[in-house]
Amino acid sequence: MVFLDEEYMSWLLFQNTNDMYLSVVCGTVGMFTAEIQLTNSEVSSYKSTGKSYIDQLASSIRAKPNYFSPRKVANFRTKFNVTEALSEWRSS
Numbered sequence: 001m002v003f004l005d006e007e008y009m010s011w012l013l014f015q016n017t018n019d020m021y022l023s024v025v026c027g028t029v030g031m032f033t034a035e036i037q038l039t040n041s042e043v044s045s046y047k048s049t050g051k052s053y054i055d056q057l058a059s060s061i062r063a064k065p066n067y068f069s070p071r072k073v074a075n076f077r078t079k080f081n082v083t084e085a086l087s088e089w090r091s092s
Helices: 040-049 051-063 065-071 082-091
Strands: 002-007 011-016 019-026 032-037
Touching (some): 019 051
């Protein structure tokens, strides 16, 4: 897992081999994260428009997290060793 980009207190973008994953901070009083795997179309949109596309996607997820529930990646942080990827990025 490789950390690609972030928007502070909003979202984190990761890549694992050919797949990309987005972790979005959601909620108001009760904060939680929603992690989804990007579709091929979303990856293409990100590659063509950059960070602004991820900002829009994160806003959509934050506004309607239940809509994205079927795409949520279970046990994301442990499954992909996210802590190690973030530590490596922050120390570089």
